[in-house]
Amino acid sequence: MRFPKITRRITLLAAASALLFGIPAAATASASTAGTGWIRLAHLSPNTPPVDVYLYSFGNSNAQIVLHHVAYGTVSPYETVTAGDYSVAMRASGAAPSSQPVLSTSVNIAADHAYTVAGMGPESGLRLQVINDTLTTPAGKSLVRVIQASLKQQSVKFHCSCGGDIASKASFASVSPYAPIPAGTWTMSATGPSSSASLPVTLVSGTVHTEVVLDGANGLEIVNLEDAAGAGKPPVGGVTTGFGGTAGHGPGSPLPWVALIGVGTLVALTGGLRLRRRGVGRRLNTGI
Amino acid sequence: MPIRRPAAIAFAAGLVVIVGGTAGLLLTRHSTPALRPVAAAGNAAGVAAFPAPTGPIVAPPQSGQPDPVASPVSLTIPLIGVQTNLITLGLAQGGAMQVPSSPTVAGWYTGSPRPGAVGSAIIVGHIDGQTGPGVFFKLSELRPGNDVYVQRADGTIAEFRVTSVQTYLKDHFPTQTVYGPTPDAELRLITCGGAFDPATRHYLSNIVVYAAEVK
Numbered sequence: 001m002r003f004p005k006i007t008r009r010i011t012l013l014a015a016a017s018a019l020l021f022g023i024p025a026a027a028t029a030s031a032s033t034a035g036t037g038w039i040r041l042a043h044l045s046p047n048t049p050p051v052d053v054y055l056y057s058f059g060n061s062n063a064q065i066v067l068h069h070v071a072y073g074t075v076s077p078y079e080t081v082t083a084g085d086y087s088v089a090m091r092a093s094g095a096a097p098s099s100q101p102v103l104s105t106s107v108n109i110a111a112d113h114a115y116t117v118a119g120m121g122p123e124s125g126l127r128l129q130v131i132n133d134t135l136t137t138p139a140g141k142s143l144v145r146v147i148q149a150s151l152k153q154q155s156v157k158f159h160c161s162c163g164g165d166i167a168s169k170a171s172f173a174s175v176s177p178y179a180p181i182p183a184g185t186w187t188m189s190a191t192g193p194s195s196s197a198s199l200p201v202t203l204v205s206g207t208v209h210t211e212v213v214l215d216g217a218n219g220l221e222i223v224n225l226e227d228a229a230g231a232g233k234p235p236v237g238g239v240t241t242g243f244g245g246t247a248g249h250g251p252g253s254p255l256p257w258v259a260l261i262g263v264g265t266l267v268a269l270t271g272g273l274r275l276r277r278r279g280v281g282r283r284l285n286t287g288i
Numbered sequence: 289m290p291i292r293r294p295a296a297i298a299f300a301a302g303l304v305v306i307v308g309g310t311a312g313l314l315l316t317r318h319s320t321p322a323l324r325p326v327a328a329a330g331n332a333a334g335v336a337a338f339p340a341p342t343g344p345i346v347a348p349p350q351s352g353q354p355d356p357v358a359s360p361v362s363l364t365i366p367l368i369g370v371q372t373n374l375i376t377l378g379l380a381q382g383g384a385m386q387v388p389s390s391p392t393v394a395g396w397y398t399g400s401p402r403p404g405a406v407g408s409a410i411i412v413g414h415i416d417g418q419t420g421p422g423v424f425f426k427l428s429e430l431r432p433g434n435d436v437y438v439q440r441a442d443g444t445i446a447e448f449r450v451t452s453v454q455t456y457l458k459d460h461f462p463t464q465t466v467y468g469p470t471p472d473a474e475l476r477l478i479t480c481g482g483a484f485d486p487a488t489r490h491y492l493s494n495i496v497v498y499a500a501e502v503k
Contacts, residue, residue: 017396028363036451038471038472040471042457050409051418072336077472078471078472080472080500112465114471133471134468135468135470135471136464136468136469137468137469146472155391160345167474168317176316186301191351204323206399206407206469207407207469208469208471215425226406227406227467227471228402228406228407228469228470228471229406229407229408229412229470230400230401230402230407230467230468230469230470231381231397231399231400231467231468232399232406233379233399234463234464234467234468235379235397235399235467236382236383236384236463237384237461237463238456238458238460238493238494239384239385239387239412239457239458239478239494240384240385240387240426240480240490241387241412241413241414241415241419241422241478241479241480241491242414242415242416242479242480242481242484242490242491243391243414243416243418243422243489244416244418244484244490244491245391245417245418245419245420245421245422246415246416246420246421246425246487247416247484247486247491248484260305260308261305261306264301264302264303264304264305264306264308265302265306266302266308267299267301267302267305268298268299268301268302268306269302270295270298270302271294271295271296271297271298271299271300271301271302272295272299272302274294274295274298275295275296275299287408
């Protein structure tokens with residue numbers, strides 16, 4: 001009996017202190033918002049014809065998102081979804097939604113995290129790959145990674161004019177780690193055994209980019225994706241946005257008023273005394 | 289007689305000062321209560337008073353071909369009667385967020401993405417001035433689902449919907465959560481809240497309203 005009582009008291013105490021310190025809004029409201037993440041869908045298999053891509057919430061046979069006729073080289077915008085388990089299915093473009101998918105994979109979407117689910121590889125070995133997308137950047141920098149989706153150029157060197165290779169030997173259907181790059185406009189170049197491409201890319205600090213290397217109509221092609229953006233130089237600490245004009249405040253110090261009364265008393269007393277002295281003197285003079 | 293007059297004046301003046309001082313002392317002995325925002329007049333009334341702006345709603349740019357998004361020029365939040373121009377804000381010395389000098393105008397932090405572009409755009413306004421409410425006095429009344437509009441220099445309007453309202457102690461301000469990158473077009477509206485510390489003349493907390501663009 002004793003234990004529950006103590007627990008209750010602690011709970012009450014915690015609630016009271018939370019109320020006092022203004023934590024409750026943060027604590028309770030986050031429960032309702034802890035619930036969303038982001039997903040985008042991509043077709044990066046060069047010799048695979050266009051597909052329809054379906055996103056299902058786990059255990060629900062009605063698709064939450066359907067993208068029709070998604071061709072090679074397409075990356076959808078991010079969709080915000082409730083955190084949880086999902087499955088992604090690919091069907092031939094125009095196939096009945098009830099038909100057996102060509103491919104499917106499951107993906108767990110964690111709150112405040114972002115994912116790219118891409119059809120990768122050659123058609124003969126097509127797979128759906130779940131790629132984790134980062135949402136944090138080092139202070140004052142951008143993060144850049146490369147997805148090598150060129151089948152014709154099996155190995156590609158991806159170079160940034162900022163002074164280094166983001167991927168020195170990117171093999172087909174690979175995803176490079178993120179590289180921190182200073183802000184600026186740089187020339188990104190992809191060089192394969194028999195083809196190359198370059199693209200000027202402006203990087204603002206606080207952004208995350210993916211450079212996709214594709215087989216274009218005339219050799220290699222680079223597509224620059226801005227995946228996410230934030231404040232490149234985050235302000236330090238909280239924000240000072242109030243002067244207190246509507247905040248309650250206690251009584252001001254009584255000292256100035258007391259001092260004023262003191263001065264008044266002194267002046268009145270001096271005046272009064274002088275008056276009295278004169279009065280007495282006069283009476284004495286006339287009285288005799 | 290000529291000698292008596294100054295003494296009489298001094299006596300009278302002294303009495304007047306005593307009366308004044310006593311009155312002042314008595315009149316300032318009570319505390320003033322904190323102003324609390326009155327309950328919002330409800331959606332319909334709020335919208336009637338501050339109609340949602342009209343103009344083309346522009347969908348966020350597709351990844352890959354980001355259309356340039358124009359600078360924000362004004363902000364409208366119908367439910368709480370906010371209709372303000374947006375000034376531009378940078379960082380103050382020491383790296384803290386610069387804030388508008390006027391309590392009645394909000395500002396966009398130019399180090400954050402433009403509202404409607406991919407990322408988290410930051411807009412800041414005061415909860416109050418020295419003597420009365422500021423532009424974001426009622427910000428904490430917003431709830432998920434409420435509309436926020438940002439008008440831009442090219443005449444387009446980005447429409448946002450509130451996703452959450454949070455209160456953070458300034459000492460524990462979650463910089464990454466508020467200012468960190470997001471993969472969609474979002475908005476953060478920031479003002480002060482919580483207890484007011486009369487010693488430092490600062491509020492102890494920040495209120496942050498999170499909103500995402502309506503596609």
